[in-house]
Amino acid sequence: MTELNRSQKQIRKAASDFARGEFDKDRSLDMESANEFPEDIWKKAADLGFVGVHFPEDFSGGGMGILDACLISEAFCRKDSSIGTALALSASGAECLVRFGDAAVKDAFLPRIAEGEIRCGYGFFESGCGADLSGVETTAVKNDDYWIINGAKSHVANGGVAGVYVVLCRTDSEASPEKGLSLFVVEGDREGIDVRSSGRKLGANMVASADLTFSNVRIPVANLLGKEGKGLAQAEAFFEEAGILIAAQCLGTAAGAFDRALTYVKEREQFNRKLAAFEITRQKIAEMAIQVEQARLITYEAARRFDAGKAMDNLGTMARITAARTAVAVADEAIQLFGGYGYMKESEVERLYRDAKVAGLTLGGTTRLKNRIADSVIGKLK
C-alpha cells in the first residue's frame, strides 16, 4: 500500500514546487559554508503551512499526519538536504508539545513554531551518560510555584537560537529512571542558560548545534510536560515519532543523490560511451534504486502506522536506521559515479553525503537505537 491519496499527492507537489522555486543552489552553497540558517525561506515555508503540518489546526498547525510531514521533508531534502533539514528541524522536538503538552503549553508555543516565529530544540542527551537516557543527571527540583533546573545537555539542535527547548530532567533522585525523569519546556530566553556552540559540523551546517548548561534556571510549574515521572517513556515515544521524520529527511537526501547521479550518468561520456551504458554503472544505479525504494516503503509504512494510532513495534526506529543508512550509501555511490566532480562542492552530492552522515547520528546513534529494538523484541530475560 504505497499509493498516496489525492491530498497527499497535492502536498508532495506543493512542497516540490516550493523547493524548486525557493531553494537556490548557489545561495545554498554559500549558506552551508557560512553555517547560516535559511531564515527567509523558513519564514516563507511557515507562511505557506509547511512547518507544523502535523500540529493540530487549533494551534496554527495543518491538522494533518506524520505522513504529510514526511512528504514535505522528503521533497525539501530531495531538492536540498541542507535547507530541507534546517526547515524540518526548525520544529525539532515540538512533537513533545503536541503529544504531551496541555492546551496552555500548546497555545503558548505551537502557533509560534508553526508560523515561523520561533524554533524548537530538545535536550535529552548528556555527555556523562551519552545516549543512555537512564543516566540523565540534569535535575529539576520543585520549589513552590517553580521548577529549578540544573545540569547540562549536549548536541542540542537549534541550541542557542531556539525560542523553546524540551528538556529531560531527573525529578526524583531515588526512583528508577522509568519513574524518576520528567519532560519540561524551557523558554530560550530564561535566565541561567549558557550556550556553547558545537561549531562547524561534518554536515547539517544550516542547523546550529550547541551544548546547553542550565544553572538554576527557574521555570513555572505549568512548564512540566504531561505527567511528572513519565519523562523516559515520553522521550522513547518521541523517538519513535522523530525517527519517522528523520527517516523522511534521509529518504529525501537519498532520493536527491539518486536523482543527481542518474542525470549525470546519462549525460557524462567516457571512453566514447555514456557512463549509463557501462554494466557496472547500471548495477550501481539499480542498487541505489532498490535502497531508495526500501527506505521509502519503510518510512511511509511507519508514518501510516503512526497516523492510524497503531502499535509501532519499533517501526519508526527501524525506518530511521534504514533510511539513514540508505542516504549515506546512496550519496556515497553518487559521489563515486560523479568521479572527481563528486568531490567538488559544486556537485552537491558531497554535501548530501555529509548531511546524511550527520542524520545517521541523531537520536543517540544507531547502536543505541538497535539496543532499544533488542530490548523490545527480546524482552526481559528470566
Place this chain on the structure above:
Amino acid sequence: MEILNYTEEHNRFRERLREFCETEIMPHVDQWEADHIVPKAIWQKMGRGGFLCPTLTGEYGAIGGDFIHSLIVCEELSRTLQTGLAAGLHSDVVVPYIESFGSDEQKRKYLPGCVSGDIVTAVAMTEPGAGSDVAGMETTAVEDGDEVVINGSKTFISNGVICDLVVLAAKDPAVENKHQAVSLYLVEDGTPGFKKGTQLEKMGWHSQDTAELFFTNCRIPKSNRLGDKGSGFFMLMGKLQQERLVCSMGGVVAAERILEYTMEHCKTTRVCGKPLSKSQAIQFALVEMATEAKLGRTFMEKLVADHMAGENVIVETSMAKYWTTDLANRMANRAIDLVGEFGALEACPLSRALRDARVMAIFAGTNEIMKGIAAKFMGL
C-alpha cells in the same frame, strides 16, 4: 618477522621528520585548512630538512634513500591531519617522471630545486571531459620550429596554485592513434599563456590547492619535452605502479590514524561510569577495524617490498589502491558511528578524516578503473 627492513638510518629519519612535523607543521594546520593552501616556505623547509624526493641521489642534493623513506614520509605526514603539503605526490609521483625520462640537462636544471623545495611540482593529466578516460584528452601540443604551442585546459590539479613546474600531458592533433599522440612536457610557472585558476571548493583536502590550469597559445621550448615524442602514454603507464602504491600507502596510514584515534577515544571516554571500549558492540567493531587495518598494512608492505625489488605488481597495486582507499572510507564511517555526535563535529579529527578520505577512491584512477585494470590483467 618484519616484511620491510627498516634500518637504524630509517628510524633516525623518522624521528627527525616526526619532530619536524610537530614543530613546523602541526601548529599551522588549521590556518592552512582555512587558507586552502600551504605557504611555499613549508615546502622549502621540508626540502632543506631532507624530506623531499628522498629516493633521489646526492648528486641532486637528496639523501639518496630508498622507497621505505617515502613510506616513512607518508606515515609521518598522516599524523599532521593535513593534505596540502602533498610531499608524496611531489616526491613519489611527479618528480619520478623527470628522474626517469628527463634528459641530463632537464635533470640538472630541475631536480635540485625539486629536492630543496624551491620547485614544487604538479602533474596535469585530467581534463573536464577526460577523467578516467585519459586518452580522451583534448589539450594539444603543436610543434612550431624550436617551440611547442600548447592549448587546452586541465582540471582537479593538486598543487595547481602553488606549483612551479607542471608535467603536462598533451596530444599532437596530427597523430590519429590517440595513444601515440600524447607527449609529456615540462611547463614552468610564469610561462606566457599558462594561467592557473583559483582553488576549487572541495569536500575535503582543504589545505590542498586543487585548481584548474589553462593553456592559451602557451609557447615552451621544444627541449622541454620529456622523453621521445609520442611516448607520453608509455611513460604514464610506466609510472602507474608506483602511483597506485603511493595511494595504497595513503589509504592504509589514513585508516591506521582513524583507528588509533577511535581506540583512544573509546578507551578514555566514559559513559555512565564505564569506558565506551567496555561495550561488546564497540569492542567487536574495533577488532574488525583493527583486523582490516592489519590486512591493509600487510598487503601494502608486501607490495612495497616487491616494488623495491623491481617486480611487476601492477595488478596487485591496482587491487591495493581500490581496497585500501575503500578501507579508509569505511574506517572513517564506522569510527564516527562509534564516537557518535561528537565525531561529526569539526572539532573532532574524524570529521576531517572522513572528508579527506573520500577522494582517495576517486583520484589516481577511480576504484572502478582499478578493478577494470585488474580484470584485464587477470585474463578476464
